[in-house]
Amino acid sequence: MNALPELTRSRCVLLSDFNVRNLAGYLRRDAALSNWDVQETDFGQVMPLLLDATHEVWQRPGDLAVVWTLPQVLQSYEELLDGHGAGLDRILSEVDDFAGLVAGLATRVRTVLVPTWTQDPSSRGLGVLDLRPGGHAHALLRMNQRLADRLAEHSNVFVVDASRWLRLDKDSVSPKHWYFSKTPFGLSVFSQAAQEIRALVDAVEGRAKKLLILDLDNTLWGGIVGDCGWPNIGLGGHDAAGEAYKDFQRALKSLQRRGIILGLVSKNDEKVALEAIDRHPEMVLRRDDFAGWRINWEDKATNILELVRELNLGADAAVFIDDNPAERGRVAAAVPQIFVPSWPTDPLEYRRALEALSCFDTVSISEEDRNRTRSYVAQRRLANERPAVSLREWLTSLDLEVEVRPLSGENLRRVAQLLNKTNQMNLSTRRLTEQELLAWSTQESNRVWAVSVKDRYADHGITGIVSTACSGPDCSIVDFILSCRVFGRDVESVMVCLAVEEAQRRGATRLSATYLKTEKNAPTLEFFEKRSGLVLAEGPPTTFEWPFPKERVVPPHIRVRVVG
Numbered sequence: 254m255n256a257l258p259e260l261t262r263s264r265c266v267l268l269s270d271f272n273v274r275n276l277a278g279y280l281r282r283d284a285a286l287s288n289w290d291v292q293e294t295d296f297g298q299v300m301p302l303l304l305d306a307t308h309e310v311w312q313r314p315g316d317l318a319v320v321w322t323l324p325q326v327l328q329s330y331e332e333l334l335d336g337h338g339a340g341l342d343r344i345l346s347e348v349d350d351f352a353g354l355v356a357g358l359a360t361r362v363r364t365v366l367v368p369t370w371t372q373d374p375s376s377r378g379l380g381v382l383d384l385r386p387g388g389h390a391h392a393l394l395r396m397n398q399r400l401a402d403r404l405a406e407h408s409n410v411f412v413v414d415a416s417r418w419l420r421l422d423k424d425s426v427s428p429k430h431w432y433f434s435k436t437p438f439g440l441s442v443f444s445q446a447a448q449e450i451r452a453l454v455d456a457v458e459g460r461a462k463k464l465l466i467l468d469l470d471n472t473l474w475g476g477i478v479g480d481c482g483w484p485n486i487g488l489g490g491h492d493a494a495g496e497a498y499k500d501f502q503r504a505l506k507s508l509q510r511r512g513i514i515l516g517l518v519s520k521n522d523e524k525v526a527l528e529a530i531d532r533h534p535e536m537v538l539r540r541d542d543f544a545g546w547r548i549n550w551e552d553k554a555t556n557i558l559e560l561v562r563e564l565n566l567g568a569d570a571a572v573f574i575d576d577n578p579a580e581r582g583r584v585a586a587a588v589p590q591i592f593v594p595s596w597p598t599d600p601l602e603y604r605r606a607l608e609a610l611s612c613f614d615t616v617s618i619s620e621e622d623r624n625r626t627r628s629y630v631a632q633r634r635l636a637n638e639r640p641a642v643s644l645r646e647w648l649t650s651l652d653l654e655v656e657v658r659p660l661s662g663e664n665l666r667r668v669a670q671l672l673n674k675t676n677q678m679n680l681s682t683r684r685l686t687e688q689e690l691l692a693w694s695t696q697e698s699n700r701v702w703a704v705s706v707k708d709r710y711a712d713h714g715i716t717g718i719v720s721t722a723c724s725g726p727d728c729s730i731v732d733f734i735l736s737c738r739v740f741g742r743d744v745e746s747v748m749v750c751l752a753v754e755e756a757q758r759r760g761a762t763r764l765s766a767t768y769l770k771t772e773k774n775a776p777t778l779e780f781f782e783k784r785s786g787l788v789l790a791e792g793p794p795t796t797f798e799w800p801f802p803k804e805r806v807v808p809p810h811i812r813v814r815v816v817g
Contacts (some may be wrong), residue, residue, distance in 0.1 A: 262288055262290050263288060263290070263316040263317070264289065264290045264292065264314070264315050265280065265289050265292065265315075265316065265317040265450070266292050266294065266317070266362070267291065267292065267318075267319050267321070268294050268299050268302055268318060268319065268320045268321070269294075269299065269321045270296055270325075270326050271323060271435050271436065271437050272296055272435045273293060273321065273443075275440060275443040276319075276321075276446055277293050279443055279447035280447050283447060283451055285451060285454075286451060286454065289454070292310070296435060299320065299322055299326065300326075300354070303320075303355065303357065304354065311361055314362075314363075315363070316362070317362065317364045317365070317450070318365050319366045319368075319450060320355055320358070320365060320366070320367050321367075321368045321446070323370065323371075323437065324370035324371070324393060324396065326351070327347040327348065327351065328347065329347050330347075330370075330393075330396065333387075333389065334389060338387065341386060341392060344392055344395070344396060345395065345396070345399050348399045348403070349399070351400070352400055352403035352404055353403075355367060355410060356403075356407055356410070359407050360688070362409075364409050364453065364686070365409060365410045365411070366410075366411050366413060366449070366450060367404065367412045367413070368412075368413055368414075368446065368449075369401075369412060369415045369416060370396055371393075371415050371416050372389060372393055373426045374419055374420070376389070397412075400412060408669075408686065408687045409686045409687070409688065411453060411616070413449055415446070417445070418446055419442060422439055422442070424439045424441070425438055425439050425441060425442050426438060426439070427439050449611065452612070452614040453614065453616075456615050457616055457673065457684070458684065459675070461613060461615050461674070462571065462612040463512075463513065463514055463570040463571075464515075464516060464544075464561070464566055464572070465505070465515055465516070465571075465574065465613075466517070466557055466560065466573045466574070467515065467516070467517055467574050467575075468575040468576060469517060469521055469526055469529075470519065470521065470576075471576040471600075472574060472575060472576045473498065473501070474488040474529070474533075475488065475495060475498055475600065478525055478526060478529045479521060479522055483525070483529035483532055483533050484533070486529060488535045488536065489534075490535065493601065494601065497600045497601045497603060498600055499537060500604045501604045501607065502536070502538050503537050504604045504607050504608060505607070506537050506538060508607075508613060509538075509542055509626055511615075511618050511623065512615070512623060513613050514564065514566075514626060514629060515538070515542055515543050515544065516543055516544055516545050516546060516560050516571075517543055517545075517547070517548060518546065518548075518553050518556045518557050518560060519546075519547075520549070520550055520551075521549075521550075522548075523546075523548040523549060526548045527540060541626075541630050543626075544564055544626055544629030544632075544633070545563050545564055545633060546560070547559060547560050552587075553580055553584055554583055554587035554588050557571070557588060557591065558588060564737070565677065565737030565740055566677075566737060567590070567677070567773050568588055568591050569590040569591070571590075571591045572591070572593075572610070572612060573591050573592070574596060574607075575596065576596060576598075576600075578596075581593050581595075592612055594610060615670075615674075616670070617666055617670050619666065619667045619670055619715075621667060621715055621716070622670075624711070624712070624713075624714060625738070627711050628713045628738045631708070631711035632738060648743065648808075648810045650709075651708040651742065651810070652708060653706070653708050653742060653743075653744075653810060653812070654706075654811070654813075654814065655704060655707075655744060655747050655811055655814070656704075656705040656707070656813075656816060657704055657705075657747075657751060657813065657815045658702065658816045658817050659700070659701065659703075660690070660691070660701035661817070664703045664715060665687050665691060666687060667703070667715045668690065668703050669685065669687040671715065671716070671718055671734060671736065672684065672718060672732065672734060673685070675734045675735070675736060676771065676773040677737055677773055677774055677777070678733070678734060678736075678774070678777050678780070679732075679734050679771075679774050679777060680730065680732060680733035680734070680774075680777055681731060681732060681733075681768075681769050683731075683732065694720070698722055698724055699722050699723075699731075700720060700721050701719075701732070702718070702719045702720070702751055703715045703717075703718060704716065704717030704718065704735075704744065704751075706739045706744055713736070713739055716736035716738060716744075717734060718732050718733075718734040718735075719732065719733060719748045719752055720732040721752050721755050721756070723755070723756065723759040723761055726760075726761055726762045726763055727763050728756035728759055728761035728763065728764045729764070729765050729767070730766035733777070740776070743810070743811060744811070745785070746784070746786075746805075746808050747807055747808070749786060749787070749799075749805055750805045750807050752764060752766075752799075754805070756799070762801060763798060763801070764787075764801070765790070765796050765799075766785075766796065766797045767794050767795065767796045767797075768795040768796070769794070778795070785797065786799070786800075786805060787800075
């Protein structure tokens, strides 16, 4: 097996009109960002650096730029503070100019993060008139809305709400620090900003959490259902704790709707627990809201590992929430890849604790994300049917349909999301922004297909990507990506057919696929070794070749429709 490729260091550039040394310090001490170089620029040089694309700062490619400024970066807003009454139209015009400079930066840097403009929480501005036209707060709200709107069309630019960081600490703004070191914020603000940057990096690099595993008793509801019976659990009603549990479930449902998978691991009698989920009138989450569960009296760490494997996910994609600190400690020690957050003892704090987690942040939300749980529920039903028939009969019964479309503006966002989030069935694990992927695909030698999968239970949407690069007699498979939700149904074979047909169309006599090993993509190697039809070539790196003139045949149980 090949050794893991040597990691290249990523680079984060901080642009600000104030001293961001504390932020840089937090980022450099974050173990999860140990592969990142953090570069501070001289504060007060934001505009020159945004204007000058040839500046030495940009001579080395940047992976992330943070553009954090005070609202006084706009001269018109500073005049407003001084009482000159700058008009809103002029202020917004300057916002547009600033947004244009940030958009220009986004063409030179893979990802840009822009914290919103804030004011000192203790400032009253014009008092009761401050949210009327001419007020400081009114102008700031309009400025931030305009900035977010202007930058929303750039998929690699993210405007984040910095006012939230200031609300968490009464000493978030310090005049003393400003006058002594041009540092406008307290340490807590920079700590929160560093966490936001870390969450963005995790999302961009495909490390966002995908699965939330929950306990039941005193986590989803109050009380022990096996002791008190489902009609008597604490949930909803006019009880403070009952309302809090129901609100917690609403927040979980909201997470699920944006694509986070929910699972259950509980020490309980399965029949009794599922009866509570099915029958209690105040349950927000029902059986089909969960992709899978392990409800028994066995060790929770073992159950979690079994559930993660069943869902074709890595343990590092999971989060575990349990009210019991002993169970949390056991899981954290036994399965260190799983994130186990500390959890409040008071259920009234559950929803707030959940909504404070940044580990589920993602750079985009697609229709496939919103339908993800439905796909897993369909998969669970399929698994229940499968033992009764042979594998071939089971596959035939699925009534599988695969639709193939070339990369286009309509599917670009979802394809880029899949490219950057998928880890297990991923040949090269390269990460590209939407603009980079589109630019690569428009080269004459290259081709990118989006693969959608549908069966009689669910429309799984775009779940696969195949891309090829051909030059003369040589053609290579660059990206070979498939969501874990549709593993093992021979969709992979259809994807190989696409590549073989493209090579033949180009007149190539050699089709190769080079496997780049990562910590998570062993299923890719297994497929190419055992089921792809390609054969292993001699010598490193691990490269497979199609044995021309052999023809590739689409599996008979799959209907393939090529569009465009």
